[in-house]
Amino acid sequence: MNIIKNKTVRLSDVSKSNDYRETKWLLDYIGEEVIRQYKKHSFFDGQLIYGLDEDTFLKFVVKSIKEKMLERSEELFYVACFSKEGDKLSQWRGYADDGNGISVGFNTDSLRKLINKNESLSLLQVVYPEKNSNSSFEEIRTHSTDILQSVLEAIAEGDTKKLFSRETYAIDGLHEISSRVFIKDSIKYKNPSFKEEVEWRIVYDEDLDKYTNWEDWYDEVQDKSLLSGEMKLLFPYGLQFKAYRNKIVSFFDLSFKTCMKNMINEIIIGPKSEVQEGDIHQILSYYGYEATDINIIKSDSTYR
Secondary structure, eight states: OHHHHHTEEEEEEGGGSSSTTTTTHHHHHHHHHHHHHHHHSOOSTTOOBTTBOHHHHHHHHHHHHHHHHHTOTTOOOEEEEEESOSSOHHHHHHHSGGGTSEEEEEOHHHHHHHHTTOTTEEEEEOBOOOTTOOOOOHHHHHHHHHHHHHHHHHHHTTOGGGGTOOSHHHHHHHOGGGSHHHHHHHHTBOOGGGGGGOEEEEEEOOOGGGSOSGGGTEETTTTEEOOOHHHHHHOTTOSEEEEETTEEEEEEEEEOGGGOTTTEEEEEEOTTOOOOHHHHHHHHHHTTOOGGGSEEEEOSOOOO
């Protein structure tokens, strides 16, 4: 109802996802790739560091780096999740009120047109890497090479302490894995257990740190967002918050009002839903859509 009525898609803080390993999977693969690259090209010439052999030392460094990355909670990204499978039983059970909900089909070209209005918005296809796969993705190779190079430089400079430091400057100075580029890359990777979702994501990676004070975001007296210009058109309600289960989740509602024509091209009524096709047609027409251009069907899935 809110998608159709408000003509918005909700982008929520990805770190509050229902998958507790969200944005962390890439770190696991990078750790393995660092070790692989090292074993392929031995660099340390058998020297001991802090009494550890080179293999044990490198594994310890990688573990420390991963722990530091997981502590970087100030990196905020907002995501809306879509599936190429609009009528899949597991999706109905997991995300649509156990089949009582609705599946809303968006036109990809219209979504891209909307996303192109702001360079901080992007549409990404989710990758589900397999642990035993021989595939080596470019992002993994690149970040792993950066880490290994940084470790070598620290050893050459006799400054290995910074490899284990918890200070922010040490993290930033160590390698570019701590950059927003890496965090955004990690959003593309997800637990292989979710592979059947065939997921795509809209990602908003605006650097929120440039808004140094909360007063820049919100007028508490007039109870409204202080965003203006293009940002106001895209996010008319600004940054918002909701209580969800045992969490506080921040989010943006991305408006497609300025390009709503052909934005929604299909609506599938859940297998347990009592909503009628006529109900959908009525609210679409009421809120300004060309209802006759939207395919309205009942799910082919059946269960109780």
